[in-house]
Amino acid sequence: xxxxxxxxxxxxxxxxxxxxxxxxxxxxxxxxxxxxxxxxxxxxxxxxxxxxxxxxxxxxxxxxxxxxxxxxxxxxxxxxxxxxxxxxxxxxxxxxxxxxxxxxxxxxxxxxxxxxxxxxxxxxxxxxxxxxxxxxxxxxxxxxxxxxxxxxxxxxxx
Numbered sequence: 001x002x003x004x005x006x007x008x009x010x011x012x013x014x015x016x017x018x019x020x021x022x023x024x025x026x027x028x029x030x031x032x033x034x035x036x037x038x039x040x041x042x043x044x045x046x047x048x049x050x051x052x053x054x055x056x057x058x059x060x061x062x063x064x065x066x067x068x069x070x071x072x073x074x075x076x077x078x079x080x081x082x083x084x085x086x087x088x089x090x091x092x093x094x095x096x097x098x099x100x101x102x103x104x105x106x107x108x109x110x111x112x113x114x115x116x117x118x119x120x121x122x123x124x125x126x127x128x129x130x131x132x133x134x135x136x137x138x139x140x141x142x143x144x145x146x147x148x149x150x151x152x153x154x155x156x157x158x
Contacts (some may be wrong), residue, residue, distance in 0.1 A: 001060055008064060008091055024066045028053040028094060030077030042075040050083070054090055073096050078113075101127040 001008055014020040029052060034041055058068045072092040074083075079094065087094050097114035099107035103125035107113050115124040132139060136139060 001064055012065065023069045024061055025071040025095070026054060026057050026061075026068055027071050027073050028075055029056040029060065033076065036135070038076070038078050039080070040130065042078040044078060044080060050086055054087070054092070073097075073114075100124070101131075 011020065011022060015022055028043065031053070032045060032048075034045055036045065038044070038139055040046065041061070043050065054072070061068045070091065070093050072087050072090075072094050074087075074094065077100070079087075084094055095112060097105075097112045098104045099111040101107075102116070102121045113128065115121065115128050133138040140146055
């Protein structure tokens with residue numbers, strides 16, 4: 001949000017025009033990456049202040065007119081049991097991905113697909129567009145859908 005304000009405004013405009021329905025997911029404020037092994041990287045890096053990472057991002061979302069959802073995605077998809085429990089302590093639900101397109105992971109039925117559409121991951125965006133083109137008939141006929149995670153959450157509490 002801090003570095004891509006024009007892109008954020010474009011997305012917000014699409015929401016206003018009802019062309020998109022976005023679930024805004026907390027992905028931390030900084031999510032620093034270092035050269036250490038994954039067990040000491042991203043949110044697991046020594047000195048990480050989880051309050052800052054989670055709460056400052058939610059404040060920034062609210063400041064930008066976004067309503068944060070209950071979902072949280074770990075930077076780099078890196079976590080451990082302790083940090084998952086801390087995230088759940090904020091009332092957030094961790095989500096992952098089993099199809100990170102830029103890493104060559106192919107989606108299957110029910111996959112959660114990860115794409116960075118902010119210029120950091122050109123290959124993922126290109127692969128996703130190609131995937132949509134290859135499934136155009138199914139998408140058009142609603143035989144191949146991008147599922148709304150909130151629907152699963154609502155069904156779990158009925």
